[in-house]
Amino acid sequence: MKRMILVTVLGFSGAVLAEGGMLQESCAACHNIKGPATQTLKAAFEKKGPALFYAGNKYRQEWLVSWLQKPSRIRPAGMYYGGHIKPGPKGDEIDTSTLTDHIALSKADATSVAAELMKLKPHNDLIAKEKIESGTISKQMGEMAFNKFLGCMACHLIEPEYGGVSGPELYTAAKRLQPQYIVSFIRSPQAWEPKSMMPNKNLSEVNIQKMVHYLETLSKEATNGH
Template sequence: MKRVVALVVSLMAAGAQAASPSSGGEAEGARLFKARCEKCHLARPPGGDDLLSLEEVEGPDLSFAGSRLRPEWVESWLTAPARIRPAGWLPYRYVVPTEAGDRVDVARLPAHPPLSPEEARKASAYLATLKREPNPHPLVEPNPSIRAQVHFSKLLPCGGCHQAAPGQGGMSGPELHTSGARLDAEWMGAFLSEPGYWQQGLMPRTDARADQLAAIVQFLLRPREEAATPARATVEVLPLVAIAPVPKPKGRAEHLYRLLCSQCHGVLGNGRGINARSLFVAPRNHRSSQEMSGLTRDSVITAIRSGGSAVGKSTLMPPWGSVLGRADIELLAEHVLTLSGESASPGDRRP
């Protein structure tokens, strides 16, 4: 059998869409979106190329919602919103550093307002028009010998940020245990191949092979009982006592660290971020001289650009080279090397 086939065909049985919701209402939905949704969401791609512009918005980009989301799911979800992102949009906003590590302050997580059934129908009809042509990407059959769950949780960075089952996995990204009901199969394959084509910043491109990505898509689209209902993301509710105030960023490097690194390495840089408990390899404590003493400036740059495996460390450390340019990677590396309280020379940066 030929290896190169249409991914959407090979996955259709697992991810077939249900009948589309009531047609019509796009114009009314556009007006509703402008009045009720634009405060938090964009219906157009964000302007500019600066990653930090993400901090200026209050919710995810919906400019390609029609390519990504199943309209019938959108219509149902809008009438009874349930949290998709366990730690909210830009999790650092809601994190408290505690003795037990970083925790999400559930009381601070904003709730999505519900719409009436008629409003939801109109909004869904409008969002379904917001489409983008898929990026060119390899289309292959999922390899049945690939253990997709193992790849998702241990061999690739996916499980560090996302949950493929309730309460199992990271908290900083959208949960994926209801992705079969929520997400379009063709879009998933295209997105995993080149996340940067679709959105700015938060999802890096991995070095996974096309057949590995196809297997992961099939794994996420598999029928599950809970997929028929809206997501109920798992967030632990505990009294939170901060061990220290979270420092406000003073420059670009601190903003980048907070946006990208703190989810695993902690808002204090102590290796105890909200995702740390789900990782089978503990994130490095950037404030520890002992843990940082063996690192050079070049090795930190390589790890940031190409991921942990590039320096003989955990594959759960994602490669940020598809997200950050060279100048930002070097700037971030300099910042990481100062967190332990020591500095280093430009040629051989050792804390």
């Protein structure tokens, strides 16, 4: 009798897992894969990983496939940098001993989970509003704007170990992210993440496009294996 019940329970949960797929099974413990976005500061500080429920509006599929097989660190001080810094001789330092490595997937799993992720597109409306104007900017001019005029460098690395550490690194951003997402996020971080630490600096259209071109320049130069 006891055994019958056990078999029934297992049969049921097995079916549920199969239906949820790999994302549900292996990723949902740390990533928000269903939405909505985090609505409170407390929840934002407690996040175990970035939201993935709008992954199809955000990432480049080929980057997902490759990063998931060989993940490299994107947020130098983890999800909430306050939890991973310690005082050092030159000021606060990242306590890397408290950071863990991301799970790596086989090529087959990375390919199928990336395909699952690319189907998640709740923000087609935000993406459709944006267009990328063609143009280029030198690394020097771009950095001047990024650092001095727009104050982005306080939170973002533009080279490994050069820049701020509370946000994601941006030297591989153009390889990682769709250009319309970059434009839209810079225009209004809170449209994507209502509790984002990134301030809306109300950049002009010219400056937004400049930043996209700058991030493209940076990614072309990034030679660290991404």
